[in-house]
Amino acid sequence: MGAGDTLRHSLWIAWKDLLDLWRNRMAMVMLILMPLFMMVMVGYIFPTESALENADVGLANEDDGPLGIAFAQNLTYVSEESGLMSLKDSTGFDDIKQRIRDGELAGGVVIPSNFSSNLESGTQAVVEIVSDQSNPQISLLLQGILTKVIEQMGTWRAIANVSFQLGVNSSEALAIVKPYTVETRGIVPGNPSYFDFVAPGIMAMTVMMSVMTGLPHAISYEKEFGTLDGMMVAPIGRLSIILGKTIAQTSRGLIQGLIVLGLAVLIFGVTIQGNFLLLLFLLILGVLSFVGLGILITSVARDEQTASMAMMTLMFPMMFLSGVFFPIQQMPVFMQYIAWSLPLTYATSALRKVMILGADVQSISTELIVLITFGIVLLAVAVPIFKKAMKK
Amino acid sequence: MVEAIVTRNLTKKFKDLVAVDHVNIDVKKGEIFGLLGPNGAGKTTLIRMLCTLLAPTEGTAKVAGYDIIKEDGKVREHIGLVSEKMIMYDRLTAVENLKLFGKLYNIPKDTLEKRTHKLLKLVHMEKWAKSQIGTYSTGMKQRINIIRALLSVPDVLFMDEPTLGLDPQSTTEIREFIKRINIENETSIILTTHMMVEADMLCDRVGIIDRGKIVALDTPRSLKRIIGGEDVASVDIEIPNLTNEMLEALRNQPTIVSVVRENETHLLIRAKGEDAFDDIIDTIRARNGKIAFVKSLEPSLEDVFLHITGREMRAEVSSKVKSFQGGGRHGPPALSRRVR
Ligand SMILES: Nc1ncnc2c1ncn2[C@@H]1O[C@H](COP(=O)(O)OP(=O)(O)O)[C@@H](O)[C@H]1O
Ligand SMILES: [Mg+2]
Numbered sequence: 001m002g003a004g005d006t007l008r009h010s011l012w013i014a015w016k017d018l019l020d021l022w023r024n025r026m027a028m029v030m031l032i033l034m035p036l037f038m039m040v041m042v043g044y045i046f047p048t049e050s051a052l053e054n055a056d057v058g059l060a061n062e063d064d065g066p067l068g069i070a071f072a073q074n075l076t077y078v079s080e081e082s083g084l085m086s087l088k089d090s091t092g093f094d095d096i097k098q099r100i101r102d103g104e105l106a107g108g109v110v111i112p113s114n115f116s117s118n119l120e121s122g123t124q125a126v127v128e129i130v131s132d133q134s135n136p137q138i139s140l141l142l143q144g145i146l147t148k149v150i151e152q153m154g155t156w157r158a159i160a161n162v163s164f165q166l167g168v169n170s171s172e173a174l175a176i177v178k179p180y181t182v183e184t185r186g187i188v189p190g191n192p193s194y195f196d197f198v199a200p201g202i203m204a205m206t207v208m209m210s211v212m213t214g215l216p217h218a219i220s221y222e223k224e225f226g227t228l229d230g231m232m233v234a235p236i237g238r239l240s241i242i243l244g245k246t247i248a249q250t251s252r253g254l255i256q257g258l259i260v261l262g263l264a265v266l267i268f269g270v271t272i273q274g275n276f277l278l279l280l281f282l283l284i285l286g287v288l289s290f291v292g293l294g295i296l297i298t299s300v301a302r303d304e305q306t307a308s309m310a311m312m313t314l315m316f317p318m319m320f321l322s323g324v325f326f327p328i329q330q331m332p333v334f335m336q337y338i339a340w341s342l343p344l345t346y347a348t349s350a351l352r353k354v355m356i357l358g359a360d361v362q363s364i365s366t367e368l369i370v371l372i373t374f375g376i377v378l379l380a381v382a383v384p385i386f387k388k389a390m391k392k
Numbered sequence: 393m394v395e396a397i398v399t400r401n402l403t404k405k406f407k408d409l410v411a412v413d414h415v416n417i418d419v420k421k422g423e424i425f426g427l428l429g430p431n432g433a434g435k436t437t438l439i440r441m442l443c444t445l446l447a448p449t450e451g452t453a454k455v456a457g458y459d460i461i462k463e464d465g466k467v468r469e470h471i472g473l474v475s476e477k478m479i480m481y482d483r484l485t486a487v488e489n490l491k492l493f494g495k496l497y498n499i500p501k502d503t504l505e506k507r508t509h510k511l512l513k514l515v516h517m518e519k520w521a522k523s524q525i526g527t528y529s530t531g532m533k534q535r536i537n538i539i540r541a542l543l544s545v546p547d548v549l550f551m552d553e554p555t556l557g558l559d560p561q562s563t564t565e566i567r568e569f570i571k572r573i574n575i576e577n578e579t580s581i582i583l584t585t586h587m588m589v590e591a592d593m594l595c596d597r598v599g600i601i602d603r604g605k606i607v608a609l610d611t612p613r614s615l616k617r618i619i620g621g622e623d624v625a626s627v628d629i630e631i632p633n634l635t636n637e638m639l640e641a642l643r644n645q646p647t648i649v650s651v652v653r654e655n656e657t658h659l660l661i662r663a664k665g666e667d668a669f670d671d672i673i674d675t676i677r678a679r680n681g682k683i684a685f686v687k688s689l690e691p692s693l694e695d696v697f698l699h700i701t702g703r704e705m706r707a708e709v710s711s712k713v714k715s716f717q718g719g720g721r722h723g724p725p726a727l728s729r730r731v732r
Contacts, residue, residue, distance in 0.1 A: 005498070012495040016481060016488075023483040023524070226477025230540075233443050234496040235468040391447040 065116020
C-alpha cells in the first residue's frame with residue numbers, strides 16, 4: 001500500500017466525516033458557539049482596570065484644618081474626572097470598615113486629624129488608605145490608583161512650594177522635586193490589553209480541545225455504532241483511518257480557532273502583528289502534537305464515556321498550567337516544570353510570540369522543535385497501540 | 393482456491409469465557425454456509441475473527457486462501473461484511489455511502505457508478521438513492537447495507553444475522569437476494585442466524601454452534617435425518633380452555649420432551665416414541681381439554697438443536713418464535729388436520 005493510497009483513502013474518510021458534521025445542525029451550532037462562549041467568558045470574567053469603573057470609595061476627613069478640606073476637595077475632583085471611583089462621605093475608619101463589610105464600599109481613604117497641623121509644621125502628612133484584603137484583586141487595583149493619585153497631589157503641592165520659595169517656574173520646580181521620571185516604551189505598537197495576552201492561548205486551547213475531545217469521540221462513537229468495522233474490514237492501511245479522522249478533526253479545530261481569532265480581532269480589538277500563514281501553520285502543528293495523545297486515549301479507553309472522561313481529566317490541568325490565562329513565570333517553580341512539559345505551553349508561547357510580538361520562524365524554533373518532536377513521538381507510540389486495541 | 397474458508401482450532405477467549413472453542417470448519421467455494429446457534433453461542437465472534445476484525449487467541453484460519461493473521465490485508469481485499477450493526481452513515485445518502493466504500497476499495501470511478509446503479513436497481517432502491525440513510529426504514533437500510541458489502545464483488549461474503557429485526561417482506565426479499573448473489577456471482581457466503589427457517593431455506597450446509605463449539609455440521613436434510621428415525625412428534629396445538637394443571641400434566645409425561653407455551657391457548661409440544669401423538673391427545677382429553685386445532689410439524693433444525701444439545705433453543709430466543717411460524721411459502725411443509 002503506497003503513501004498515495006493511504007492519503008487518498010484518508011481524504012475520503014475525512015470527506016465523509018466533514019460531510020456528516022456539515023449536515024449535523026446541532027454539532028454545527030456547537031462548533032460556532034463553543035469558541036464564542038470561550039471568548040466572552042474569558043473576555044469578561046477576568047479583572048481588568050476597567051473593572052474598577054466608578055468603584056465606591058469612602059472618604060473620611062477627620063481633620064478640621066483648611067489643608068485637609070482642600071485635599072478632600074482635590075481628591076474628589078480628580079476621582080470624578082478620572083471616572084475610576086466615586087467618593088462617598090464617611091465618618092472614619094470604623095464606618096468605612098463596616099460599609100466594606102456590608103458591600104457598600106470597595107475601599108476608603110482617611111485623612112487623619114493631624115493632617116493640616118503636620119503639613120503646617122513642616123512634617124510629612126499621612127493619608128490612610130483602607131483596603132479590603134478579602135478581595136485582593138480589587139484592593140490591589142484600588143491601592144495602586146489611590147497611591148498614584150495621592151502622590152500626584154503631593155507632587156503638585158511640592159511644586160507649588162518650591163516654585164514659591166525658590167522663585168523658579170513650575171517645570172524647573174518639577175525637575176527639582178522629581179529629578180527622575182519613567183517613560184515606558186513597549187515593543188508592541190498600540191496598547192495591548194490582557195485580551196491580547198490570552199487570545200493566542202485561547203486559540204491554542206480551542207484547537208487542542210477540539211482534537212482531544214473530537215478525535216476520541218469520532219473513533220469511539222464509530223466503534224460503538226459499528227461503522228468503524230466498515231473501515232477496518234476494508235483493504236486500507238490502519239494509518240488511513242487515523243489520518244482521515246485527524247484531517248477531519250483538524251479542520252474542525254481550525255475553523256474554531258479561526259472563529260476565536262475573528263472574534264478577538266473584531267470584537268476585542270486584538271491586532272495580529274505576525275504572519276498570518278505562520279499562525280495557521282502553528283495551529284495545525286499544535287493540533288498534530290495532540291493527535292497522538294487523542295489516539296492513545298481512544299485505544300486505552302473501553303468506550304466513548306471513558307474516553308471523554310480521560311480527556312477531561314487531562315485537559316483541565318493543561319488549560320490552567322500552560323500559560324493560557326496566567327504567565328508561567330508567576331507559578332511556583334515545580335509547577336513551571338510541569339508547565340514546560342505540556343505541549344500546549346509551547347503552542348501557546350509560539351502563538352503569542354507570533355501574534356503579539358510579530359515573531360518569525362527563527363524566534364520560535366524551540367517551540368517548533370518541541371511541538372514536532374512531541375507529535376511524532378506520541379504518534380509513534382499511539383499507532384501500534386491503536387492497531388492492537390482495535391483487534392481485542 | 394478450493395476452500396473459501398478453512399479454520400483450524402480457531403479459538404477466542406475473553407478472559408475466562410471461551411466464546412469460540414477450537415472450531416474446525418471448511419466452507420467450500422460457492423457454498424452458502426450457515427452458522428446456527430442461540431444468542432451468545434459465539435457466531436459473531438467467529439465471524440469477526442474471520443474478517444480480521446478480531447485476533448484469535450489460538451488456532452488459525454484461511455479465508456479466500458489467505459491467512460487471517462499473516463495476510464490480513466489480502467483477506468480484506470477478498471471479503472465483504474454485513475455485520476450485526478449496519479455499516480452506514482445516517483447523514484449520508486445511499487449513493488454517498490456507496491461512494492465512500494467504493495473509494496476505499498479503489499474501485500475506478502466508472503465501474504463504481506455502474507455497479508452502484510445496478511445494485512440499487514436490484515434491491516429496488518433507485519428512487520431513494522439520493523435520500524439520507526437516516527430517513528430510511530430498517531428494511532431499506534439493510535438493503536443498502538448489503539449492497540455496500542457487494543460493491544467490491546467479494547469472493548467471500550460474511551453476513552451476521554442479515555434479516556434480524558426486519559419486516560416480513562424485507563426478510564423474504566433479502567433471503568431471495570442472498571440466494572441470487574450466491575448463484576450469479578458464485579460468491580461463497582457464510583451467514584449466521586438463530587432462525588431455523590432461514591438456515592433451512594438458504595444454506596447448503598449448516599454448522600450448529602453452541603457455547604463456542606460446533607456440535608453438528610451437515611446439510612439441513614441430513615441433520616434432520618439424525619432425529620427422523622426416532623419418532624419425534626412435533627405438535628402445534630390450540631386448546632381454548634388450557635389450564636395450568638393441564639400444562640403440568642403434559643410436562644410430567646415421560647414421553648414428552650418439551651412444552652412451550654406460545655400464548656394463552658397455544659402450545660408447542662415435542663414428544664418421543666411410537667405413541668407420542670396419542671399421549672399428548674390423551675393427556676389433554678383426560679383433563680377435559682378441548683382441542684381446537686392440531687398441526688403436526690416435520691422435524692426442523694430446531695429439533696436437531698434440541699436433540700444434540702438437550703436444550704431448547706426457542707426458550708432463549710422466544711421473541712423470534714413468530715418468524716418460525718411465519719415461514720410462509722418457503723417454510724417446512726406442514727401437515728394439518730382437524731380433530732373431531
Ligand atoms: N468483546 C467482548 N468481550 C467480552 N465478551 C464478549 C465480547 N464479545 C462477545 N463476548 C461474549 O462472547 C460470547 C459470544 O458472543 P457472540 O459471538 O456475540 O455470540 P452470538 O453472535 O452467537 O450471539 C457471549 O457470551 C458474549 O457475551
Ligand atoms: Mg451475534
